[in-house]
Amino acid sequence: xxxxxxxxxxxxxVVRAGAVDQGANLLAVSQAPIEAHLGAxxxxxxxxxxxxxxxxKCGNGHLLGIGFGATGPVDRQLGAIQNPYTLxxxxxxxxxxxxxxxxxxxxxxxxxxxxxxxxxxWAGAGKDVRRLYAITLGTGIGTALIYDGQIYRxxxxxxxxxxxxxxxxxxxxxxxxxxxxxxxLAAGPAIARQARExxxxxPSSRVLDLAHGDPNRIDAQMVALAAREGDALGRAVIEKxxxxxxxxxxxxxxxxxxxxxxxxxxxxxxxxxxMPAVEAAVNAHNIMVPASQVRILPAQLGDQAxxxxxAYTIYQNG
Amino acid sequence: xxxxxxxxxxxxxVVRAGAVDQGANLLAVSQAPIEAHLGAxxxxxxxxxxxxxxxxKCGNGHLLGIGFGATGPVDRQLGAIQNPYTLxxxxxxxxxxxxxxxxxxxxxxxxxxxxxxxxxxWAGAGKDVRRLYAITLGTGIGTALIYDGQIYRxxxxxxxxxxxxxxxxxxxxxxxxxxxxxxxLAAGPAIARQARExxxxxPSSRVLDLAHGDPNRIDAQMVALAAREGDALGRAVIEKxxxxxxxxxxxxxxxxxxxxxxxxxxxxxxxxxxMPAVEAAVNAHNIMVPASQVRILPAQLGDQAxxxxxAYTIYQNG
Numbered sequence: 001x002x003x004x005x006x007x008x009x010x011x012x013x014v015v016r017a018g019a020v021d022q023g024a025n026l027l028a029v030s031q032a033p034i035e036a037h038l039g040a041x042x043x044x045x046x047x048x049x050x051x052x053x054x055x056x057k058c059g060n061g062h063l064l065g066i067g068f069g070a071t072g073p074v075d076r077q078l079g080a081i082q083n084p085y086t087l088x089x090x091x092x093x094x095x096x097x098x099x100x101x102x103x104x105x106x107x108x109x110x111x112x113x114x115x116x117x118x119x120x121x122w123a124g125a126g127k128d129v130r131r132l133y134a135i136t137l138g139t140g141i142g143t144a145l146i147y148d149g150q151i152y153r154x155x156x157x158x159x160x161x162x163x164x165x166x167x168x169x170x171x172x173x174x175x176x177x178x179x180x181x182x183x184x185l186a187a188g189p190a191i192a193r194q195a196r197e198x199x200x201x202x203p204s205s206r207v208l209d210l211a212h213g214d215p216n217r218i219d220a221q222m223v224a225l226a227a228r229e230g231d232a233l234g235r236a237v238i239e240k241x242x243x244x245x246x247x248x249x250x251x252x253x254x255x256x257x258x259x260x261x262x263x264x265x266x267x268x269x270x271x272x273x274x275m276p277a278v279e280a281a282v283n284a285h286n287i288m289v290p291a292s293q294v295r296i297l298p299a300q301l302g303d304q305a306x307x308x309x310x311a312y313t314i315y316q317n318g
Numbered sequence: 319x320x321x322x323x324x325x326x327x328x329x330x331x332v333v334r335a336g337a338v339d340q341g342a343n344l345l346a347v348s349q350a351p352i353e354a355h356l357g358a359x360x361x362x363x364x365x366x367x368x369x370x371x372x373x374x375k376c377g378n379g380h381l382l383g384i385g386f387g388a389t390g391p392v393d394r395q396l397g398a399i400q401n402p403y404t405l406x407x408x409x410x411x412x413x414x415x416x417x418x419x420x421x422x423x424x425x426x427x428x429x430x431x432x433x434x435x436x437x438x439x440w441a442g443a444g445k446d447v448r449r450l451y452a453i454t455l456g457t458g459i460g461t462a463l464i465y466d467g468q469i470y471r472x473x474x475x476x477x478x479x480x481x482x483x484x485x486x487x488x489x490x491x492x493x494x495x496x497x498x499x500x501x502x503l504a505a506g507p508a509i510a511r512q513a514r515e516x517x518x519x520x521p522s523s524r525v526l527d528l529a530h531g532d533p534n535r536i537d538a539q540m541v542a543l544a545a546r547e548g549d550a551l552g553r554a555v556i557e558k559x560x561x562x563x564x565x566x567x568x569x570x571x572x573x574x575x576x577x578x579x580x581x582x583x584x585x586x587x588x589x590x591x592x593m594p595a596v597e598a599a600v601n602a603h604n605i606m607v608p609a610s611q612v613r614i615l616p617a618q619l620g621d622q623a624x625x626x627x628x629a630y631t632i633y634q635n636g
Binding site: 073131143147153154155156158159160161162164165166167168169170175176177178247250251252254255256257258259284285286287288289290293294 | 391449461465471472473474476477478479480482483484485486487488493494495496565568569570572573574575576577602603604605606607608611612
């Protein structure tokens, strides 16, 4: 019977469970909407159902353990999710104890950015890279450092949150408490907001068409699509976001000088729009640290990185 | 015969050598001006003379090795100093090979911020702290992370340079390539420059008295002294510098979440002027990471940290 680990990837909208063998192969996947507003009890039942479905799909392999990557903050010591921000109502929701009891196996809980980075380290773009920094640019900006194959943690095992580094103190207020943090300037919602703010100056912009004439429906994907088509508003907004993104990335390099940075996330599907700004910034900040030697690559595992990396937390720790 | 390690601290103006025993006691110290402009050969002769003088002072104890902390950048692999910025003309100056040959002992070369942090870890404020971040605020801003008792290094052993993280991209241009890096906004020269820039608006400021009426003689110490005396210009400038300093410090917390941050350097002699801004900023950025749990303390070893930490690199590595 095949030995498998279940890797769970819990996001703000969907939970997915993958069965992963020790060769990092994803043998089966199931998913379901999490509908966080229905409450944590209902959510947990749904998570269990998704795991069971995955196990059935791969012929009920011998389950070694469950690795769980959740949209943070998570409390690893309590084994609980503490995330009322993107999982409304999910404050102090234990997952390790109930899953461990239900399935009779060890369960490890980690931040989603950490497990995605670990997946890239184990089986993706960053195999065996000594200092691997991962940046996920989507609705927010997630960051993680894998150092000598281990998740870098802060005090009490906390997860550093590079997406909220301050880049421009004259920038917009963020829920994190800062003005002009990286996420507030370069992530998806910032791109959409900036497009809405300058819409009047570009009355014939393609972005408004894509949003069916409703400014409130504008999202980052529309702005990026318009930019690729040469739309002036789209290009102006993406250029500015890419510039801010490059400043935060240069700071990561200045502070960590990792061998490699892997980029992922929804907005990074438009990586081609961001890379010219990133390359220019890296070359302009090459004096104090060897910035241009840092390899900056798209992540390889796409949206499977979280499940694969979550599974790796079990293989890695026996 | 006492066994000693010599710890060398090479700054932009002075070189000091201390004899340190394995209990972290500083048994003897000598120093000399480095006068970098006289050339690297003359400088090296002076460094050797200072080491020999220190050895004589402590009764020619048995020399185990030499730890060398130098104002960076340094090339650890070549064992050479690469610092034309604060040691004019010192580009590619080998120190490890000539010292090792002259004294017949192992020599280790490190960045000065790294060895000062290591000194605080070994014998100062940060004893046995798992993640110890050190910030030196003086003519520049130096940073170092001691992680599990080891200097955190970047790719190829490079030294990350947190003093040049970007804090405000509308800020002044720095030699590092950035606009509005931390050092350009909060270090000594930035404080002096800001005082000069607003001098006309404060014709009766105490700062100009302290500089004997010559704006070009204004330095950060004068501005801090005036601020402590309640001078309006001094207070305005220090308040702004302290605010910028606090933003960079909050970024360090966001990105590393260390158990402790130790502060040192010339400007930190005015630490009382900086701490209100630092505490306010830490409390305002406590949502994504447990910022208020980070202990922020003055360094304990003062200007001996570099020598003691440099010596520790030998004791630590056998």
